[in-house]
Amino acid sequence: MRIDSGTIEGGTGTDVEDVSAFRARAAEWLAATMPPAVPNRARGGDDSIAIWDRARELQRILHAGGFAGLVFPKQYGGQGLTVAHQRAFNELCGPYEMPLLLNVPSFTIMAATLLDFGTEEQKRRHIPAILRGDEVWVQFLSEPSGGSDLASARTRATRDGDHFVLNGAKVWSSAAFVADYAMILARTNWDVPKHRGLTMFIVQVHQPGITVNRIKQVDGSAEFCEEFFTDVVVPEADILGRENDGWTVATTLLAHEKNAVGGGSPYISGATALIERQDPIGELVELAGGPAALEDGHLAELVGEAIMLQEVRKHTIASVAARMARGEMQAPASAVLKLFDATSHMRTSDISVELAGSGAASNSGLAGRYLMRQARCLAGGSNEIQRNIISERVLGMPREAAADRDVPFRELGASRTSRA
Ligand SMILES: Cc1cc2nc3c(=O)[nH]c(=O)nc-3n(C[C@H](O)[C@H](O)[C@H](O)COP(=O)(O)OP(=O)(O)OC[C@H]3O[C@@H](n4cnc5c(N)ncnc54)[C@H](O)[C@@H]3O)c2cc1C
Known part of the structure; x- marks a missing residue:
């Protein structure tokens, strides 16, 4: 299941469970087993060890129930199902507490890269352990x-x-x-x-x-x-x-990362984007101060813009993922997803703060997301680097000049080119 050829495929095979039967089975299991979702960061932020222990614990529950690593091959501890199964599962996960922290980088980047390049021994040793929640990777x-x-x-x-x-x-x-x-x-x-x-x-x-x-x-x-x-x-x-x-x-790993951060990775488990697992319109209207506030045309326009960005993001992910699966776009196209995610997240954060007005300062979730919005434009490669990748490797424009390309590293000073 590699994307270096530009193809993202899920598990295949004729003995795979029908997606609607799987969806019904998963819905029943989730309702009977998983605890209800907790508000964002309610457990103290990504830097507390407790939140990671909790993620490992939840992953073990998913694993015991047969819902861990849906698209990973069975021989490496996965379920051997397809991307359609994973998507159906993700759509059901919104109301439940899920080990979302383990998606990036452990499942979507590291396990994916191990699958592509690991020896048989490396894959058998590490992928099942990652899917059980026993190994967190960085x-x-x-x-x-x-x-x-x-x-x-x-x-x-x-x-x-x-x-x-x-x-x-x-x-x-x-x-x-x-x-x-x-x-x-x-x-x-x-x-x-x-x-x-x-x-x-x-x-x-x-x-x-x-x-x-x-x-x-x-x-x-x-x-x-x-x-x-x-x-x-x-x-x-x-x-x-x-x-x-x-x-x-490294370049394959980075393509997995761009796909993961951009929302197009087949390995993502659970409803990851906050806006996808809650009611986006309701959340924005509430930030603005309730439906009556939308009589102010400017606030209504801001809500409309945020919803439009969310819709465009969704359709861009679907379009790029489908074209990559058909081989019409190659792995560097994941930079399109990454760039759109970063720029639209930046704008949506600004809109949320404007809608909330002075209330933004006392809304810790919103303030935290606002402070971190620039990070999204750097993590996994900066916006400038994504633009370079898109221009050179998706659109076929001339390559950035690099005087160091054919020079032995020992002879180089501190020259810089790009994370591509
Ligand atoms: C939330 C977050 C999580 C991260 N997690 C990890 C992690 O787990 N592991 C890890 O190894 N790293 C991680 N990083 C680091 C991330 O990969 C780097 O921040 C990123 O690659 C940019 O590198 P830099 O910060 O050193 O900036 P620099 O490379 O110093 O770049 C500085 C500025 O110059 C611009 N620039 C550089 N070269 C060019 C060029 N050729 N053309 C145009 N502009 C250019 C950049 O766009 C940027 O604006 C993380 C970063 C963030 C924000």
Whole structure:
């Protein structure tokens, strides 16, 4: 189930349960088993360990009921069902408390990339554990010197017989403090151009030689982390993909990420976007101060604009996903979803605050989302980088000049190109 060819497929096969029968079975099971949804962040934000423990607990319940990893192959602990089953399931999940935190990056990015590049042993070891909620994963990609120019990673992995020795630093790693495993991009060859000397490794996060520090953010939370690696020993069996071919793994991982963040990933489980699992019109009207407030034409226009953005987002996801599935669009098209998600979320946050007026300051959920809206324009690659990908790799426009493309990495200074 890989998307490097531009195709996103769900499980297939003739013995797959009919979607409407599955929907009825899932509806009954959810109503009998899952607890009701809790308000957003009611448990203390993504930076509390309790919320992650709760997500693992909920995932174990889903797993025991046969509703974990619906589109993952059965041999790796999934249910071998199709994207249509997953969609039907997601539509039912709104009223229930679900382990949504595990979607990004564990299911939609990390398990998906393991499926694409893992050895049989790596897949059998990790994917079932991820789907059981036993393993939470994190990506160690960005570095203090910059995240957009990912191919200039300076964290080094030096071969020593049948293992590598890892040294360097990573930053902006979401929730590394609770993660069990990471994929880390490290330089293994300094004598070739930057894209050709990287290797992706699997590492256990909490082990001697790895220091994980939490970073306090503007909203007071501390979900981001920075890590320092000092002589960490990584067996060669923990290479993901091939030695010095880490860029291939990284670009596929990033396509999964753009799909996940943009809302098009087939691996997303549960109703993820707040606006999708609640009543969007009702929520906006309530923010404005109730139906009577819409007699003010400007406020009514703002509500209309927010609903229009939500509709366009929904149809853009459906259109791009369908065209990718038919092979008419390739993996870089996920940048369209990512960019639209970021820009429309930005605008919707601004609209929500304008609708709420001075009440926005005392609405902690709204204020938190407002403060984090810029993050969406950076996470998984900035808006500028998505625009570069769309122009160069979707529309076929000329490539951005890059003086460092064919130069051995060792000979480069601090030159920068793009996270593409
Ligand atoms: C919420 C969130 C979660 C994240 N989680 C993770 C994670 O789990 N793991 C991880 O490794 N990283 C993570 N990141 C880091 C993220 O990947 C980087 O922030 C992102 O890639 C940008 O890198 P940077 O912040 O170093 O900015 P820089 O690369 O320093 O860029 C600075 C500015 O320059 C612009 N720019 C850079 N190059 C170009 C170019 N060629 N053309 C035009 N403009 C350019 C950028 O658009 C940006 O506006 C996360 C970030 C956020 C906000």
